[in-house]
Amino acid sequence: MNAALKSLSPAPTLDPDKLALLVRLTHGLAPADLYWVAAYSAAAAAAAGGAAPAGLVAMGEPAANATERLTIVYGSQTGNSRRVAEQLEARAEAAGLPVRLLRAGAYPLRELAQERLLSVVISSQGDGDPPDDAIGFVEFIAGKRAPKLPQLKFAVLGLGDSSYPKYCAVSQALDARLAELGGQRLAELGEADVDFEAAAASWSAAAVAAARETLAVPATAPRQGAALHAVRTVATHSREQPFAAAVLENQRIVSRDSERDVRHVELSLEGSGLRYEAGDAVGVWPRNPPVLVEQWLAALRLDGAAEVEHGGKRLPLARWLGEQREITRLTRPLVAAQAAATRHAGLQRLLEPEQRAEFAALLESHQPIDLLREFPAAWDATELVATLRPLTPRLYSIASSPKAVGPEEVHLTVAVVEYAAHGSVHYGAASSFLANAGDEATVPVFIEPNERFRLPADGSRDVIMIGPGTGIAPFRAFVQEREAMAASGRNWLFFGNRYFARDFLYQVEWQDALRRGNLSRLDLAFSRDGVARSESPHKDARGVARDSHKVYVQQRLRENGRELYAWLREGAHLYVCGDSAHMARDVHEALLEIVATHGDLSADDARAWLADLLQQGRYARDVY
Template identity: 60%
Template sequence: MSAPALLATPLPADRLDSLARLTDGLDKDSLWWLSGYAAGLARAGGGLAAAVQAPVADARSGERLSIVYGSQTGNAKRLAEQLAGQAEAAGLNVRLLRADAYPTRELKNERLLYLVVSTQGDGDPSDDARGLVEFIAGKRAPELKQLSYAVLGLGDSSYPQFCAIGHKLDARLAELGAHRLFARGDADLDLETVAAPWLQQALAQAKETLKPAAAHLATVTPLRPLPSAPAHHRDAPFAAELIGNQRLTQAIAGRYRSDKDVRHIELSLEGSGLHYQPGDALGLWPRNPPQLVEAVLHTLDLDGDAAVAHAGQELPLRQWLSEKRELTKLARPFVASHAAHARSDELNRLLAPDQAAALTDLLANSQVIDLLQRYDGHWSADELVAALRPLTPRLYSIASSQKLVGDEVHLTVAHLQYETAAGTRWGAASHQLASAAEGDRLPVFVEHNERFRLPADGSRDVIMIGPGTGVAPFRGFVQERAADGAGGRNWLLFGNPHFRTDFLYQTEWQAALKSGQLHRLDLAFSRDQSHKVYVQHRLRERGRELYDWLQNGAHLYVCGDATRMAKDVHAALVAAIAEHGGKSAEDAEDYLNQLQQQGRYARDVY
């Protein structure tokens, strides 16, 4: 949303710049809250403590809890917000900050700090935590003998460096002299198992360390009532009606036959009250394919109608496996459990530290049913439900702008389905979406992503790098910019295997070029020639133009695969900036880091 033109204002130019940075990317509800906050400041004569509805306490860091989160998909943010809310309700003086907003100069004065940080891919920090991790790990980090801290790490045990960033920060803070209040938590995808007791312990320790602030409260006077919590969210999803399911890839016989089944999905949000901005994600609570559930029951010779009680809930085993437990993602803890049930020396050897690569390959290329079929073992229904990880929602980058589609939300979904010697395998959510018929209802919610926002200044240029289904958010970006009448240029770089079969939204991009909504389109179809060409090659070829756009204030976005593409694209960006900016590789990295800190280099990688 473009900022409105300002009329005569008492603000000096530097304060206007600060205001623009403050409001850049905020949604409507946040702006209304900010307007009320400003009104409260004015009513109270400009005093901060008199404007915020929070306990009045000494603002010195010695009497304050700082909670800092680094989040890629929203889980770390959600847990940090939960802890902050509980601490505030207990009367504690709390500040909650995203990692890239944390003023590192204040670290030397902190007394109580909780870090909630995720690890991405092969041991990488979330994009918003990169700068803070580098600072704490680097030579500029101060001694921290006055600091008490605790760390909650989030990760995926399918990767060798599980929760590596949490480990790194925990060890480094101790090395700098800080006092660890209690043991680090390492939460897997079933994060509540570890996160819930960690949060409980964190709150109890904060209460003991800090005295609850005085009960005196000062109030804010908003221009309008503050928005209430949405009726539908992660834990109370909306049953959205499927109104469109179209295959985007083409199955042309011969050399150009597409190996991919990519779908354009349209869902109705009418009556939900849900709102989103381009850059946000749609969460879906999936159901496992019925054929897969029956295969597990058959392999283990279990009764699907048998009642199983677990964690205070009793359901038939078939319902547990259909709606509550992960079957399409294999995790290390389940491999360890099945090794014991099957008494398998082979599986036990895979769990050894020197077999990390082999275990990673097994986790990446096998599902629960594969393990059960290859290694015969006896499981009771109760044991199986307890050992499997809870089913988690899947997030899809939204491929539309509500300014164009209204009460609809569009997705670009790669349907995961492949054949093995033992039968067909599917991805739970992608198969659910691809198999859905018009009129079916699917449980969804909106996951906001404030880090992946269009510039508030519509005159800024944007560069969008999105191979494969990573192009999804940029469809929404272009729609939004067109609806706003943004004057900045739009440059899209897209890649996929074949032009004839895999050019997602081809006619839309061509129409956007013709109408002037898209100003530049660079394509990389990797298998249409003898040598492979990817988007990172196009970036190097267009390095001069890329650097010129960035020098003139363009915002840069990358969306797609985190494992390989994002790293290759980042390396290409560094090389182009170094070559055409006359910089060393280290200075080019610093240049990109500065863009990221300014909100001009954003990634949505998964």
């Protein structure tokens, strides 16, 4: 049962069947949606003469015309667009506007034809793709079924990374399409780069001012006409105010001779007030490796002790580089600044639009330190700090269920980035920081909810999980959760890595779960040694199939395509976690083939079938 329902006092008077139905109806809803449900219920109770529940405050009657409001829709992969949308909602409410906030995946598309005011905050992923939860929303607006929108006034804000060729491509396409359908721009298209806060705030202010003018709401108007709202409780710790989590355990979980270092890290949330669910992520605010900071100072011949003032803050340059600035990820602004400083023709040519492939290859193969060494230039310390992007948190899928380990403990699976290239060792910011976090260390963290990646509320549903490498993390949490809930549905896990003997993450746990029946089936692929295993209660757990070629999880999916498709036809939920650049795309292609082959569908129909699964919330991806 939902923990929030359990905590109600006095105990609910609903009979068990109705209570179970309520849990199913509310499972997976965003906080804003849950508050609306609570407010709607309270209003209904008041109309019937009942007392208002504690914790709810009436803020006036609902607007007479539901279209006389601002609707905010967000599509977010990592949580940034959601945060911006929530800030936009708060700004609009403070201005006296009736407002509703919805995830793109939860937006009722049939209502688009009646919308009068619409703001969309959406990110672009990878090769100009929408966030998974927004695919249906974007495709509907782009498609033939989209209605004409002469009554609509809209504003679109895109979040992206200017280092990539299709920067803010999704928001650009949405803005153009809404105008093509007859809508009028409430505000000009906004585009926000990785350091999005200032641009997003400026755009939000303009959008709210235009919406207030459209609805003829006076600037000093008291808040009226809004729906009933719950009094929200805000966690003490957040992205802006992270919690210093003590390290409980930091253990290597690959063999000594493994080419990679993968860690199982356990952190204490005791006293933080932070809560999480299986499927959520932990945000880690890293510190850059001290050895890399020294390399920067040496390459640029700058004094780390020199004081630098920027943005109202004054720190030694070494602290700026170690704690405040991004120095492990190469970006277009830094390449452009280095090209301008060196006047190097080859570097300047890489920035031209027709050199997109070459520029992408540079970003993938080089870190900033390589650029500084290969194309030396004189930098002023103040100019350097101003040019570099702010350091951003890294998100790690949570590898534990609070029902299994307790709510005040959280586990992570961390692949440590450390490799040799261009004559020196390269490091990842957060992974190196976590790898070196000893028993006495603390790690600044926050919880990043992921409503898109939740187990089905109905425990009798089957679950298929695909997680190569550290993508296995959330599925460790899922299996723990399903065991704690005594879920009756079957659990099928696909896992892949390089070597069976070196890189089988959590091997003992999976074998134990198979023995106890908490894992129904485990199919494995190990690409570098040509070994693949399939273990299930009806197979020989010691059987090893040896192949002369590399084996990946997508091949295991195809080999088991008939049964996998049968599970999906019977209502199973499908989850994928891991690398977005290659694995997730290859797995999706394999799934399309499986659906087309075993469902006897055309390629277009198979694509539509999987898209429908995604729209239903039965196909969820946590990719990075």
